[in-house]
Amino acid sequence: MGEELQSLGFQKNGIYIAEYEYYPLQRTSLNQYKKAKVIPSKNYGKYGKRQPDGLVVERTNSKDLRVIGVIEYKQPKEFQSEAQKKDAVEQCNDLCQELNSVFGIISDGENYIWINPKMENSENNYIDRTTGKERSYSIIKNEDKKFLKEPFILQKKSEKDKEKLELETENTLFYIKRIISSISKTNSILKSIEEVNPIKLATSVWQDIYVNTGKSPTKCLYNVVELFIFKFLSDLEVLKSPYNFDFVLELSKSNNAKEALNYYANNCRKRIKNELFPAGKDGTTILNGTIFVDSKENAIESQASLFKNSLEKYSKFGSLNNIQKDFKTKLFETFLKQSSDKSRLGQFFTPRKVVRAIIEMADVEKLKPGTRVCDPFCGVGGFITEIFQDPNRKRDFLPNAKGEIKPKITYIGFDKGNDEDDERVIILAKANMLIYLSEIVERYPTFAPKFSEVINETFHFLSDSNLGTLKIENSEDEKYDLVITNPPYITSGTTSLKKEIENEGLSSKYTANGKGVDGLCLEWIIRNLKKEGKAFIVLPHGIFNSTQNKTLREFLLKHCFVHGIISLPIKTFFNTPQKTFILIIERKENIDLTQDFPVFTYLVSDIGETLNIYRFETEGKSDLEKAKELYNLYKGAPKSFPADLIGDKRCKIQPLSKFEPGSNWDIDKFWTKEEKIELGIEEEENIVTIDEFRDKIEDLMVKLGEYSEFITSLKDEI
Structure with a gap:
């Protein structure tokens, strides 16, 4: 048996990671592993003396030893150029194929390449320098067909109970299992987790609320989102009995709807708002419905029957675990396009097609640790939450080994207002962020209060001044590396804002x-x-063509x-x-x-959808997609x-x-x-609006004044 196996206490087993064993050894050869019955007994030939940097094996059946993963570590200076990375991948793949490993992982501690040694790819063909064999491999991709870049981090202490694993180890195990169940000789793309799309459910509940109350589409939407969060947190068991969805549903069946609604308002709702997702410094949280409860958070008993019917529809749908990406991106658009509602929500809502194109031009996947990103006029938070669709950025919200959620990137969204209607917009932004991060919340449900802290640190409601964001003065360190935004387009009220700027001493x-x-x-x-x-x-066009913006x-x-x-x-x-x-x-x-x-x-x-109220998808590649692709080529040179x-x-x-x-x-x-x-x-x-028409007249007057001065000067010369 190898000295390293003995000296480090690996004579009988490796470090247990649930049902697998991890051997983080770098001076133990394949022959020594074979002798210790860690890997299959076979003639490894010239590879017998090779020493992998780490192995993950499955030894539950001693007659069927199985290598799950081969690890190849490199110093950062040895993992910089494409040639160095290719060489490291090939070294790892050599061992993977000799050991019949499911996957290989190559890393410098910061960057990670996951490979499938069993699927050939003509672009990755090479000659093994040890044996002269022809070999090949494929890079493993996530379900979005982008290269899998998840960290490979395993703890140094044995733990067979997966519920007690350290958080980073739990995340690695999650992906190991996904890889095992997904890849093969013909596939290197992770299978999508079976997902649900509750858009029809949400639409049905929204229509019921809209028809029964006659409230604005956006106010109806607030309540759809509130009930969605109630059911979602219950399905995750973040909310447990007697505060969860099933308890209230049974109450509505066995007693009466009014009692159920009162119980929800006085108990479940307060538990969500006060304990799980308490308000931030701005006083806002993630719930803002005002159809089932009033402004004082008392139940509106006249809506008890509607409340019960809504609960029954959510119950009939089933679990809200594993929410489909489409639902997250289209939730708000689905309801906005059904009405010409002129509320603030609709007024400043940027279509998802435009948001996505901008995010993909902004290189969010390449943002460096410490980067500060801001949407200073964020509305329901569409720009910021869309960033979280990128796997690299979503990964930032995984709890670390200390049990903290500390994203590497700082995200900040501001919205202003001074009444409840304005406040609800930022509350929707916070709810939106929770929905976008749902797959991580599902894996770490006990971290709900910590997710709440991150959400409150991201979105901020500014109510101390009509200036809102315009009042904020940042130091050099507080300024932003990336701003993505769609500011309000209004001219009325500008004079009063400028007066307030003067009064606040901000004229400079x-x-x-x-x-x-x-x-x-x-x-x-x-x-x-x-x-x-x-x-x-x-x-808007006025920024680009108005004389007054010279x-x-x-x-x-x-x-x-x-x-x-x-x-x-x-x-x-x-x-x-x-x-x-x-x-x-x-x-x-x-x-x-x-x-x-x-x-x-x-x-x-063509932005990818029709520009009428229906917003149907258009066929083929849109002009906006082409613009995005060409801009991404342009910015390189x-x-x-x-x-x-x-x-x-x-x-x-x-x-x-x-x-x-x-x-x-x-x-x-x-x-x-x-x-x-x-x-x-x-x-x-x-x-154009009346204000815009007035601006055009003022523009024309400015130009006429310039022409008049020119003519006068000519007369003086003559």
């Missing part, structure tokens, strides 16, 4: 004289970006590089006909730097991006000279009428 922070609230928002974003920080902002555009060019402007079609947003654009900028490290690369521009007519060779006439790379402060930045004007006809673009009817 708003010198660009932006027209409208969106202009003030853009200046705030620029000032609160870190140097080399990036922003993706959805803005100073603002001058301020923008002074402090930022302009990477791109993407034109979105009118009616992209549910409840506004405004023409909008995605502006992509980067804060300069030094204002003396000159932009030496051109600007990416793209005309989008902006100076040499071959737009003319791409063959997409909706894409143009414009010289910076076209974006002088006094010029019109409406990129639609950069395509001729003939080019638009060729692209099948009809001239859009730009519907």
Whole structure:
């Protein structure tokens, strides 16, 4: 038996990880493992003296020893280049195939590559340098077909009870079991966990509430979400009897609906709000329904029958464990598109297609630890929660070995208001975050209060001033590396806001004289970006073409590089006909730097769904998807991006000279009428509000004044 096996106490068994055994040894050869009956007894030939960095084995049946995983560790300096990584993977794969291992894991302690040694891939064919054998392997992918990058961390203390495993070990075991049940000689993609999509359930409950109460669609939605959370937390056993869903349901059947509703309001609801998910410093939590309870949180007994019927529908549906991704992304849109409701929720809700495109352009999967991300005007939190769809970012919310939830990235969302209706928007954002993180909450249900802390640290309701986010002053360290947002587009009330800015002593922070609230928002974003920080902002046309925003555009060019402007079609947003654009900028490290690369521009007519109330999916790849893909190519080499060779006439790379402060930045004007006809673009009817029409008149008056001064000067010269 090998000295290392003896000296470290592995004579009889390895470190138990539930039913498996882990051998974290680096000086024990395959022959020594064979002699100790850790691995199958066979002739390992030239590999007999090879020493793997670690093994995971299954020895429940001594007559059928099974190697589950082979581990290959490298120093970070040996795992930097693609050649080094390829060499390390091949070393691991050699041993995997000799041992008939299910998988291999290669890591430098920070990065992880999981391989399937049993599935060939012609791109990964190579000659084994030890034996001259032809070998191949495939990289294991998650169910989203992206490379699996989960950490491989196993504890150093034996534990057969999987319920008592350390958290990071539990996560590794979770993926080991998924790999075992998924991969084969013909598949290296993890199978999706059987998921449920409660969208029909939610729609049915929403319709009942809407028909019975006549309340606005968004108020009905608040209550759908509240009951959903009640059932979800009960299914996870975060809520146990007598506070859970089943207890209240039985109460409604055996006694009466009014008693059940009163019990829910006085007990279950308070347990969720006060103990499991207590309010943050801003006073908001994750529940905000006002149809079954009043503003004082007393049961509204007139709605008891509706409450009982809703419970019965949720009960009939079954468990809400393993919620499908589609439900998370489409929950709010499903109800907004059913009405022309003009509430704040609908007013500032960014369509999921637009959100997803922006997130995928922002490289969220590459964010470094310590990065600060902000949506300063977050509404229901769509931009921030969409980031959590990325596996790397979702993994940040796994509890660590100390039992803490400490995301590597700081996420912050702000929304303002001064009444209950405004407050409900940020409450929905918090509920939305819980739903997006549901698969992690499912695995760690006892951590509900800690998830609550993280949610409260993410979304903030600002009620101490009408300025909201505009009042926030950040130090250099508090500024943001990435801003993704869709600020409000209104001009009415701007004068009073500017007066409040003056009264708060903030005039020096708003010198660009932006027209409208969106202009003030853009200046705030620029000032609160870190140097080399990036922003993706959805803005109305006035920012780009109004003469009154000339100073603002001058301020923008002074402090930022302009990477791109993407034109979105009118009616992209549910409840506004405004023409909008995605502006992509980067804060300069030094204002003396000159932009030496051109600007990416793209005309989008199709965002992937119809622009009417129904919002049906459109066929094929949308213009917005194409714009996203081309921008991601452009940003890799902006100076040499071959737009003319791409063959997409909706894409143009414009010289910076076209974006002088006094010029019109409406990129639609950069395509001729003939080019638009060729692209099948009809001239859009730009519907304007009274405030916008007034702005246009004021713009015209400014221009007429400039012409008048010019004519007067000519007369004086003559």
